[in-house]
Amino acid sequence: MKIGIGSDHNAFHMKESLKEFIKELGHEIYDYGCTDSCSEVDYPEIAFQVAGDINEKKLDRGILICGTGIGVAIAAGKVPGIRAALCHDTYSAERAQKSNNAQILTMGAKVIGIEPAKQIVKVYLESEFPGGNSARKVQQITDKEKEFLKGASSLT
Template identity: 65%
Template sequence: MKIGIGSDHNGFEMKEAVKHFIQESTEHELVDYGCHSCASTDYPDVAFEVSEEISKGNLDRGILVCGTGIGVAIAANKYPGIRAATAHDVYSAERAQLSNNAQIITMGAQIIGEEVAKKVVEAYLNVEWADGSKRKVDKIIEKEQEFVGRSFEKMATSNNLDS
């Protein structure tokens, strides 16, 4: 499996610990989308990049870390087709994949410690979606497509008004 990982400055140290854990204990291919230091980094930039690569089919899954895990989840979920779930325990990580086919899990470095984060990531990567809650996931996809269509219509209308 090809996995993208990224963080803002608040999640940098946890991202690095999780990255090393994956590299040392699995055979998954890992791509680091930053940040690459503790320098201030805006979490939406990293979340959008990982989300886009998943959307293009260049990654199978993603792991994003910020201070709470909430900001990167909100940002990633703005990207059409992406389902990102915050997981701070093993059960939530498993259910994110088994029930919701979440392509991305997010974690908060100020919420959980590195050892728990490793267990969360391990649980997430060790399960595969088997159409669990497919009917519900399909409803989410349908609603998203409805709103994406509306957004494009609204943009076209706005652009026509501006000319």
């Protein structure tokens, strides 16, 4: 799979470790975000870029990391069509994909360590969306999003 990974300065070291790990799992990596841990980088633009490239089918999935994982999840989720899931354990990572078809996994570098993050990423990337009852629920989310977007365009 083509995996986009991005981080702000708070998660630079975790991003670098995960890049190598994901390559070892056999995936292509596309790096977004900061290039060192010293220069302050705002996470929203990174999240928007990864989410946008998923929508444009340039990436299959994304992994975004900031201090808590919350900011990147919120930012990525603002991009229409994107479902970003904050996960700090393997069960949540599995369910993010199997129940919610989340295209983006987010994590917090100040919340978990690199070894747990590797296991979370591994489970997330190995999990597939089976459809079934979950497809109906994901479709309800998509439909509501489209309804809100249609209403928003009439306000301008």
